[in-house]
Structures are given as structure tokens and as C-alpha cells.
Amino acid sequence: MAEVIKSLNLLESLKESIEKNNISDIKDAVEDMLISRINIALVGERGGEKAAFINSLRGLGVGNEGAALCPSSAAPDELAVFPNPKHPDFRLWDLPAIPSNTPFDPENYLERYKIIRYNSIIMTFTQNSSSNMVAVWREARSLQKDVYFALLASDKDTEKTLEAKKKASLEVLKAEGVSQPKVLLVCPTALEKLEFLMLLEVMLGDLPEIRAHALLLALPTFSSTLVAKKKEAFKALGWAAASLSAGVSAIPVPLVASMVDASIAVRILTKAQISLCLDDESVERLARQRGMDPTKLKGLRTCLLSVEISKSEVKRRLSVAEKDTSTATTKLVELAMPRHARSVSRSFTVMLQAINSAIDDMSADADKIIAVATGVSQ
Template identity: 70%
Template structure:
């Protein structure tokens, strides 16, 4: 299955699977990336900071449709789920705080909230981690990907936050956590503080397909994140083109021998949503940053950034098909496995057309992010 991909560059992993004729792994990877299936749990007291974090992870503000409320609508011991409006298979789970009463059994809490079913867990706090939360971490860390997150409130100063972090690290060390790490996160502005570092660590810790699924489902917070999304989509384009172009050395009946424009539409639609280029995402970002939506919308120069249509995709594929002579032999040499140097025209056309489209859309996303971060209030 796709979860066997871990610790390798995604494109290189996909190439190795094609070389080994493991097309089922490649097909699984394509579907997983298009769906962005990932479950992320957030443990901690239910309040403004926690819900602001959960909303920001989905690109939402407090007043947006589907946003988590400032006060929990569920009982204090219940688990609540919050899907992403653009990526419904990226689901955030609001887990109740770890009880502070004694006696306490970490395994009992973990069983009750189904701790191990999530791809990753954020253990959040606003002062220092509780003793029982550390016990849960120690119980789970060998089986689960868990992170301690210090959530900043609007009243916190930089000096105060660093003092909280230092105290938290001392508590973790005293309870037996080796090489403890505490990420400082400002929920309403994830591009600041330690959240980018947290994403880097998650990219190393999670199975590769899950890490890329998370990356694709998150809002475009920084230009670095836009670049990483572009790389992921180019790997996805290569995999889809390989399957559509009949790259396998052994024929597989379920693999199409011609370019499937529907797959191309799915990829570019996913890219538009992942890069937050659709009208709703741009309007929401403008509202959050105190800007005029028309200002950010005007930065979209690629027609696919505004709307992905089958007609436009077919036109680009047809143009690439006619223009195959301009594709350098070096590109083909780099992109195609050794046994398939005589790749089909459909593979080359799809690779060229969709890569160009991803480049254009990522450029638009970069301009929007730069404008929002530079001019937002």
C-alpha cells in the first residue's frame, strides 16, 4: 500500500515503483494524494487558543462557515470531528483534555479517545504541560507521532512565552522525556514562530504519503509551503502521466493507454484548492488580512487559477501533443525509467502540459501569499 513510502523523495519513490512494476502502489499514491486522507488530533483544554489553532489549520476564521466555535458544542469528555471544507478527507479531531485527577491510567484515556487511530496528535497547552499529559506521551510515543505545542494567547509577550517554553522543557525532562521538544505556535498566524519547523519535523516523522497529504490540505501560509506543494503536485503529475501513458514494462489491463483528461482535471482542481486560488479561499484570506478581495484576485493571471474546466485542460493537452518536438531529450531522460525511454506521446504531453499549469498556478499563489503577508493588517 501507499503507506510503505517513508523517508524517500516522493518522485524517486514513485519512479522506483514504476521500475519495479508495482503499479498498484503508484495508483494508491495517486488516489491518496488526490483525496488527502489524514486524521490529525488535538488534545488540550477547550478554549479560544485551541479552536483558533484548529480553524487556522483549515484556513478558517472564527466567523467562517464550518469553523470550530469558541466554546465547545460537545460534552467535556466527548470527541468532536471537524472536516476541512475544501479537503473533506483531512479531518481534525478535538480530543478532550487529559484528566488531572488521580489515580490516572494513560492507557484508559488513550483507549477512550482512540488515540492510536490518528496519523498525528498535538498535545496543546497554554502554560506548561500537565503531569498526566506527559504520561500519555510516554505511553504513546513509541506507537504514535505526538508533538507538544505551546499555544500563545493574544496577551502573551515574547519573553513570557520563552519562559513558559523553558519551564515546559524542564517538566518534560523531569518526567523522563528524552530530548524533549516544545513548539511555540501562535494559532491565528501559523506562518510565525515554530509552526513551519513543526511541519518540517512532521514531514520526516509521518509516512511519506500522509506527510504529503497533510501538506496539500493545509492553507498556503508561506512561499516555502507553496514551493513544497508545487513539488508534490509535480510528483503526482508524473505518476498520473506514467499510468495514463502505459509506462509499465508489463501490460496491466486496468491502466489506461491514453491520456485521461478527467484525471488531469482532478489533479489541477486539487492544485487550485490546495494552493488556495479559488474565489472562496482568496476572499477568506483577504478578509482575514484586512484587504480588498479584488486586490488578491487580480493577482491570478493563469486561467486555471480562477477556474479549472475540462475544455481548458483538453486545450492544453492538445497543444502539448502538437508541441512534443520542443521537449528536450534531457527532460525525457530525467523523467522516464530506463526501460521506457520510448515513452508514449500521451505520457510526454501530459507531463509537459500539467507541469506548465502547476508552475503558473504556483506563481499566482506565491504572489497572493506575498501580498497577504506584506500588506495584511
């Protein structure tokens, strides 16, 4: 739980809002964590590797509706946008390759493709970085934009050829004046391989908290590491929801608190089911991508909420938490509640325990599915 507190910088503002009984601020905090738009630009040549990378970032494969195509359906000098089918507020923007000819005007490229509007920019290539790419990187950095270099592996690449390409790219970047350059290797069709998780770790650290939260929850769940990160993110969200529950409980209106608790818990756990890729559609898609029987993966879901988010099951869990709040969870109230507001602490504790318990169970199911799908033993 310490990690949850550390990850949620909103904690102090939530405590202050509870103290002032300012429910609207608490509600806004929860909404910001549930719905936050993020735009990622992918710059580079439009080949099969880039299309596969775009699809993998959205949990799609070749043949799925809305999948990026190769060759691209967009004109060579036009950008294309790919929304996430499960998370519409997460959009990937496919920007054309940076031309290799000289002279080249990087400012014109940034202006034409509206670099200013993207939260992060990933420069992709399959062979080598270029001097013009560095020029765009430099201009984007001057606009306070975070830019990353990703070397996309092809089916023909071996460990030896990838290392050679990475070394050559680093030499180009150094020669162009990039200090301590980083080029991360990405397997476009299997993000759990190579260095994509390292790239993601850096991106999450650079983004503002709410945007990092949005990116993390929108990505498909393809490794146990990602499951663990999402689990912590949802527990932070649960903390905010518990604060909202406590604030509403302070209002002397019959049934208001219980109605709000059930509704917000349903929203959080619905997002968790989709984010952890536990819904039927996501499990079936993963099974097809891995050449497995969907029934086998579906059978690994032992938590009812992994299969279906029902209001009756959410209410049942809230009722169980009401009857059996743990001493450890109760002690956490003192960290979140101002002293004179602890009369509503039970509502906070019940909500927090119910959501945490559900997230633990759902994450365990996600871990089992990923372990079987990727062939990684628990």
C-alpha cells in the same frame, strides 16, 4: 526536478508497472496520491487558542460555517471531529484536556479516545506542560505514535512571556524523563508566525509518504514556504500521472490516451487550485481574515487555471506541450521508462510538461496572493 524524483519513492514501482504494462497499479498510485485520509488529534484544554488553532488548520475564521467554537459545543469529556470543508479526507479530532489530578490512568485516556486511530497527535497547552501529559505521551509513543508538544500563544503573550513559558515547559518535560524534549510555539490565528512551520516540517518527516502528502495538500496556503512544498508535491503527482498516460498510450485503442490525459489532468489541477487556495471562496475568505478587499487579491491571479479549471484550457495546454516538448523534459524520460517502453515516451513527456507548466503558473499566483495578504514582499 531532482527534488521531485527524490520525493517520489513510487518512481521505481511506476517504472516496473510500465514495463509490465500494468495500468491498474499505476492508476492506484495516482489515486493514492489524490485521495488519502489523514486524522490528526489535538489534545488539550478547550479554550479560545485551541479553537483558533483548529480553525486555522482548516483555513477558517470565527464566523465561518463549521468553525470550532469557544466555548466548545462538545461535552467536556467527549471528543469532537472537524472535517476540512475543502478536503473531506483531512480530519482534526478535538480531544479533551488531560486531567491534572492524581492518580491518573494514561492507558484509560488512550483507550477511551482511541489514540491508535490517529496519524499524529499534537498536545496543546497555553501555560505549561504537565506530568500527566508526559504519561500520555509515553503511552502513545509505546504504540508507535508520533506526538508533538505545541505551546499556543494568546493575544496577551509577548515574546518574553512565551520564551518563559517554553523554558518552564521544557524543564517539566526533562524532569519527567523526556530526553531532548521539543516544545514548539504556535500562533493559532497566524500560522506563518512563530514555529508552526518547524512543527509541520517534523510532522511531514515522520509520516509515511502518502500521509505526509495528504497533510501538506490539505493545509491552507499561508506562506511562500508552503507554496514551494505544495508545488513539489504536485509535480510528483504529475510524474505519476505522466506514467499513467504512458501506460494507457501503449494500448492500441483510438482516443483512449487523450481522454485519460485530459481527465486526470483536470483532477490534478482542480486539487491544485483548491490546495493552493486559489479558488474564489478561498481567496475571499483570506481577504476577510486579513481585512482586505477580495477584488485586490483575486486580481493577482493571472493564470486562467487559477481562476477556473476548465477542460478546454487543460486540453489547450496538452496540445501546446504536444507541439513543443522541451529537450530537458525529454531527457527525463530515460529515468522513468524502461528501454523497450520508450515508444510511449512522448505521451509521458507531454503530460509531464503540461502539468508542470500549469503548476508553475498557479504556484506563482499563490505566491503573489500570500505576499500581499501577509505583507511580505516578494
